Amino acid sequence: MDYYQDIINKLKQYWGKRGVILQEPYDVEVGAGTMCPETFLRVLGPQPYRVGYVQPSRRPADGRYGDNPNRLYKHQQYQLILKPSPDDIIDQYLASLEAIGIDLDKHDIKLEEDNWESPTLGAWGIGWQVMLDGLEITQFTYFQQCGGIDLEVVPVELTYGLERIAAFLQGKDSVYDIEWAPGFTYRDVRYDDELQMSVYNFEMAGIDTLWKLFDLHEAECRRLLDAYPEYPEKKRFPVLGAYDHVLKCSHLFNLLDARGAISVTERVGVIARVRKLAVGTARIWLDQQAGGEVAA
């Protein structure tokens, strides 16, 4: 039997051999691997790119105090971007499942319609959820738009749900029983994180402080974006710095939401604020990549 970390290593190896850059996780809180600059920004513009990384993804509202065998505040995704998407991508993907030990001749695979959309990122794509014996193991998306911009080259995004795949391969009913490494289960490694962060997210996070932080990050991002048109040497402009603040805002929004601090009416407005920053950043990044000829 493969340990959790073996499965991850095999996935990395498989895609590494196919010319994919093996990146490490991004170090700012994100709700999904899509939000990392390696995906959100790299899919824009004409340059080909191929990258894969494990991304711990935080979804405060999904926390269950470590009680629920299938739901996690922070789960791990293996995120893969192939830009442009190869014609035989589905075959390559299915072969990756075999590479981590799933004998597809003995299982049932279905691709069921599931189009992905992120209003905060101004992004959407067309695709499927991949079902293995009735279990959703991967989100498969052909990106169409990102940061409100129609993509020039169509990338494919594969997001493997690592805990689910590992539980499936190891025959465990609870993610906490997954054997991560010899002598260590997922529970040993992560339980405290799930319990404590659920307490924080649902019960103790300071609402006023979070709103203040949100406003500060938004203002900082805004200040940077506004400075771009006048900035003399476009190549040096810290658009990546601005984007980190977008991510901070997005995560703070999720926290406030989990805390029940955002009413339904406010919700739409706050999403629009984050989206505006994301769209602004995407435009500037694209302009900068193109040599900074057109000011955003």
Add this chain to the structure above:
Amino acid sequence: MAKDFLLEIGAEEIPDWMLPPALQQLRERFEAVLKDHGLPGEVAWVEATPRRLALKASGLPLKQKSRTEVLTGPPVAAGERAAEGFARRHGVDPGQLKAVQTPKGEYLTLKKKIPGRRTIDILAEELPRIILQIHWPKTMYWTGKNGPRFIRPIRWLVALLGAQVVPFEIAGVKSGRTSAGHRRLGKPKVRVTIAGYQEELERNYVLVPASRRRRRIEAGIAALLEGSGLRVKEDPALLETLVYLTEYPTPILGSFDEAFLELPMEVLVTVMRHHQRYFSVLNADGTLAPRFIAVMNTADDPEGLVRRGNERVLRARFNDARFFWNFDQRRKLADRVDDLAHVTFQKELGSYLDKARRMVAIVESLGGDEHACRAARLAKCDLTTEMVGEFPELQGIIGGLYARAQGEPEPVAQAIYDHYKPVTMDDEIPSTHEGRLVALADKLDTLRECFRIGLVPSGSKDPFALRRAAQGVVRILVEGGLRFRIPELAGGDEKLIEFFDDRIRYYFREVRAFAYDEVNAVLAAGADDLPDAAERLAAIRDVRPTENFEPIAASFKRIKNILRQAGYAGDDEVAPEMLMEPQERELYDAFRRVRAEVEQHRGRGAYRAGLQAIAALRPRVDSFFDHVLVNAPDQRLRRNRLALLANLLKEFSSIADFSEIVTTRS
């Protein structure tokens, strides 16, 4: 010699529900192309699996027929230069032009032979258009920003006219004779011929006809349950989904822990159906068995791995549901009413708390008792629960189940449970009086409020499902025997009353299958009390085939015409002493007798008897018209006769306006 034609569009997995409408379009567009080019031939079949749309046609010629066209050139009077120019443009000698006399003068014409084009060339030109013009709910591009759009990437194309490939290209994919088998069980490249197409693919684990896949699922399920005493919970919509979600479907039987049967059946079935696409399995007594049927897209499961995988997933799902159930019990529905202030009903219409208050007021105005009012107050509270957050399709039902578990009186719980009903045309109306009142209040509130701010459905646009809401109201009134008056229910809103009128006619005609003239006749005699209208309709349908009915209806129409032509709008009493002819006296006597009789029948709701009594007037009416001159020279006599007819029409139009009946005689 006539040729067969085969087209197969190979794509990545297309959403199941889009396939049947796409096939219909493919067929229509192909037929239109044949017609436009004057090509004989017909579509033999269209079929689809998730990875392919296929069409077979037969009887196509190798080329179009040649035809001659007469082209009109310049007038003869324009001179030789013009004639030479015209001839040169068409590559002929001026000597071949012929002068023809037309109403506008003498013109030069040319008879030109247009050779028929080869069918293969026409198809090569048209097929890319046919394929890319299929309309999909949501399309994508995959080769780049300005590339073609389709529902999913096109990966191969088969196009054969007889043995020949019809050459064309879409998104870099060239047409050929190579298809693909099942992703796992078949060969990735399968060479096909028109005659052997379906067989060749079946050898590669693709059942092309949907009917074959449907049969395989049904037979598989029957075999799994044979002798077990269990039966599948019929679900035609789920079956269609699975037919179009698979290329080689095989059902398997799984089971789950009986302990989960403590959860309500509604929750278990929803998890299985909506979230896992499993069929539920029932015991002989109709209760849920701890089993399910999943349909794989593969040939078999010899080691039971797929079954165990599905069982594990279902266990996790059921555990979630149990978690939500227990979590939600921490706060009763009654304690959640104020939380509704944070749930938006509609931007301009405020929160669900506002809606709940309006619903209570409506229920009160309809004479609802304490239970009905409480149900209206609590009906929307389940929107704040985890269970409904996870399974939105169970709203209402969850509220009812929670109310019962939390010790609310049974009529309250049942009314909450039922208040979204009827959800579909086939769905039943709420089972209790309280439930009907709450369901009415919910729908009426949505209708009134949306109409008030101008959110009125137009064409195919009906985002708040107002048609369904109004249809629900009509059904609850008719089938629940509730005699609330439509204008009052509509709050006096003229547009809404009109909207209801539409739904009422639709209901009686399309759902209850009454003839349109019967519906017109009955509604013309009163449309406010719907159960009453339904009874009158049923009576008309019964009495209509009897011998006197249509003739009397024709006579009533004649009476209406006579009164209209005479400009008679009075409501004079008939003066018996002025009835001169025996036939008019007899009619008058009969009228008085039948009026009393009809009055009595109507009072008891015995509409059939009432209608029969009216129809029995026929001989008197006929002999009246045979012997009595309505337009008598004596104006007083004339007026008296018109009064007789007017009374007849008025008194006997209260069940149905007979003059609306379309008769063969009129």
